[in-house]
Amino acid sequence: MFCKRFIAIVTVLALFCSIVVTSGRASAETVPAIDVEAGSAILIEANSGKILYQKNADESLAIASMTKMMSEYLVHEAVDKGKLKWDQKVKISEYAHKISQDRSLSNVPLENGGSYTVKELYEAMAIYSANGATIALVEEIAGKEVNFVKMMNDKSKEFGMKDYKFVNSTGLTNQDLKGYHPEGTTLDEKNKMSARDCAILAQRLIxxxxxxxxTAKIPKKTFQEGGKYPIDMANFNWMLKGLIKQYEGVDGLKTGTTPEAGDCFTGTVERNGMRLISVVIKAKSHTARFDETKKLYDYGFANFEVKNVYGKDAVVKGHETVRVANAKDKDVVVQTKQAVALPMPKGNNDVYKKEFKVSNKEQEAPIKKGVTISKMIISPKDNIDPGFLSGKSLQIDLVTKSDVEQANWFTRFMRQIGSFFSGMWDSAVDIVKS
Structure with a gap:
């Protein structure tokens, strides 16, 4: 009788364990696989950076005009810091002029010595991928393109990108730059990035x-409308509303095409509160890059949805307090610094695990409200899950809910006395045990 009961208990336990293990891998088993026909590709949820699909995502490949995402970022940063104004006039150099006259490249013709506003040049770059306009902006910001290229590489490092190399600001091959390629670079060099790094850049840009x-979502616009030489600009992102590959919710971002890079596209789309960022590098044709991007978006929206996990200023169950030295109340309440929303497979919310890490440096009162003293680390339960752009896990700052007062001198003194005698007691117990 005992043997039968024992066998029954073991069977139930084995069944329970198999259920627990299965729930940890549910995301991999319930979401169907797809294959994107391109040299490399990645799909992420934009807010968290959660990777939903990847293919050769860390392979460094030529990216052509997707380079201009970094140039756009640095233009916006210069404006934000007051170093550039949208209505500021930019004088066109001989270099920018010569490149702009090459109609075999993406361009709006610019007059040598002429002046255009930063906004006009930026729109030409962002909508029409105009190379001469890009160079004009670059020279206005950094003086020389070589200085701007250093800024591009420095910013990439700051973003935590790993598989990148910028040699010019446009994404053209150096051979296309008519002898003006930046100092220290060679004619056969070209800009390269991995799909992962393109996604990091796009995420930071947005x-x-x-x-x-x-600007990115404008399908058509006239450069210098009403001026002496107006030029019609049609966006190369054919997935925008009203264009031939339109896809509901697409509002960016940047295409790229050269013989070596093939046809590339970094796109973004938002539906039902979920924004996706996609990267497709080295697709088979102009239209294929959009077809493969559609495949990624259909996959993302069909299989995932964003769930609010914690609101801003939320106290996390199981880690409500952190011990702080010399605090009036030794256990200090912590809360989330920002809201936490994560993509999950539809019908399955049990795909993440969390752990907590207190700051390596011992915190000591007094501490102001809103200071990070602990972190919540969120990672997928599934070991083969690709994780996030930042790595296998996502770190969320937990901050002090209110000002942390220092205990008065008498309380601190009595705690030290108590700690001293507690230590003596522990030592005595250890001696007795030995």
Whole structure:
């Protein structure tokens, strides 16, 4: 009788364990696989950076005019810091003029020595991928393109990108730059990035300067409308509303095409509160890059949805307090610094685990409200899940809910006395045990 009961208990436990293990891998088993026909590709949820799909995502490849995402970022940063104004006039150099006259490249013709506003040149770059306009902006910001290229590489490092190399500001091959290629670079060099790094750049561009989408989503516009030489500009992002590959919710971002890079596209789309960022590098044709991007978006929206996990200023169950030395109340309440929303497979919310890490440096009162003293680390339960752009896990700052007062001298003294005798007691117990 005992044996039968024992066998039954073991069977139930084994079944329970198999259920627990399965729930940890549910995301991999319930979401169907797709294959994107391109040299490399990635799909992320924009807010968290959660990777939903990847293919050769860390392979460094030529990216052509997707380079201009970094140039756009640095233009916005210069405006934000007051170093540039949208209505500021920019004088066109011989270099920018010569490049702008090459109609085999993406360009709006610029007059040698002529002046155009920063806004006009930026729109030509962002909508029409105009190379001469890009160079004019670059020279206005950095003096020389070589200085701007250093800024591009420095910013990439700051963003935590790993598989990148910028040699010019446009994404053209150096051979296309008519002898003006930046000092220290060679004719056969070209800009390269991985799909992951392109996604990091696109995410930062949208998060830091969301207004970029106001320009990126313009399907058609006339450069210098009403001027002496107006030029009609049609956006190369054919997935925008009203264009031949339109896809509901697409509002950016940047295409790229050269013989070596093939046809590339970094796109972004938002539906039902979920924004996706996609990168496709080395697709088979102009239209294929959009077809493969559609495949990624259909996959993302069909299989995932964003769930609010914690609101801003939320106290996390299981980690409500952190011990702080010399505080009036030794256990200090902490809360989330920002809201936490994560993409999850539809019908399955049990795909993440969390752990907590207190700051390596011991915190000591007094501490102001809103200071980070702990972190919540969120990672997928599934070991083969690709994780986030930042790595296998996402770190959320937990901050002090209110000012942390220092205990008075008498309380601190009595705690030290108590700690001293507690230590003596522990030592005595250890001696007795030995």
């Amino acid at each position: 998060q830091d300067f969301p207004q970029i989408l106001n």
